[in-house]
């Protein structure tokens with residue numbers, strides 16, 4: 001059976017760090033409130049003129065180095081982002097040019113915070129259909145550009161960053177012992193379109209808009225939907241929660257992560273948490289968490305990892321991966 005194996009990963013965070021303390025000087029908030037309600041202590045913010053494609057390119061180059069392959073070996077680049085450089089063309093095409101590629105295909109995926117799981121699913125399907133052998137999947141965001149910095153209910157939550165992984169075609173037996181993507185599970189329910197959205201868009205008002213979120217409503221759905229979709233991934237692979245080596249969830253709120261870990265009876269030391277350092281980086285948060293786990297030696301080849309995300313739309317999804 002054809003499998004998509006992880007050949008390498010790379011990440012990039014902008015240099016500038018904004019602490020909770022710095023935010024307390026601009027808006028009416030406190031470090032205690034932000035830490036207690038979200039788990040966030042700081043976030044990275046892109047420099048003036050630093051674009052989503054720049055963040056994505058840095059992460060992509062590191063992933064190529066890690067996988068020890070040249071950009072010319074890639075058949076496709078998929079960038080999951082809600083904050084593209086321009087309305088069009090796709091940010092992925094700019095990353096492709098930045099990497100010096102002259103072949104292959106490139107496009108963006110828009111599923112907000114679930115974007116990486118959606119992009120990973122597409123990449124896995126291209127590989128399993130034998131339409132590509134090496135695919136770069138990137139989650140890259142400059143959410144700082146669509147934040148209303150005077151709105152304390154959203155401005156404390158988000159950060160900028162990028163993470164990239166390379167999927168490579170390989171062979172497996174078709175069971176849960178295989179290395180690579182074992183299964184992916186995607187969902188959407190557009191009835192919640194307005195619960196987490198921006199106040200603008202090209203066809204609505206020709207604006208980019210800023211983030212509007214009914215936080216409690218999103219929180220409630222996230223806890224329920226994520227529990228459902230991780231169960232779906234475990235059941236599809238006949239895997240019990242205790243067999244998992246790592247949970248590498250989307251990093252929106254530490255309380256959401258804790259509730260999911262508790263449901264799976266996973267001890268905190270088996271959960272990769274970066275929200276304290278990165279805030280919510282939307283589509284970049286899962287690849288950033290995976291790269292962090294690889295960099296510090298926690299994630300090892302052959303280990304079983306569950307990823308999950310939920311975001312605007314609503315969209316949500318999960319994937320089970322043997323690294």
Ligand code: UT7
Pocket residue numbers: 028029030033034037038113152153154156214215216217218219222251252253256280282310311312
């Ligand atoms: O990645 C995409 C998915 N996104 C998510 O999953 C986010 C889900 N939602 C959440 O994480 C949480 O709902 C938030 C972190 C956004 C908010 O936490 P909460 O515990 O739901 O707070 P709340 O909205 O119920 O607000 C509680 C209080 C309110 O004051 P009153 O009305 O009780 O007086 C807010 O005005 O906290 C106030 N508040 C703040 N206080 C200090 C809201 N933001 C702040 C702030 N600093 N930054």
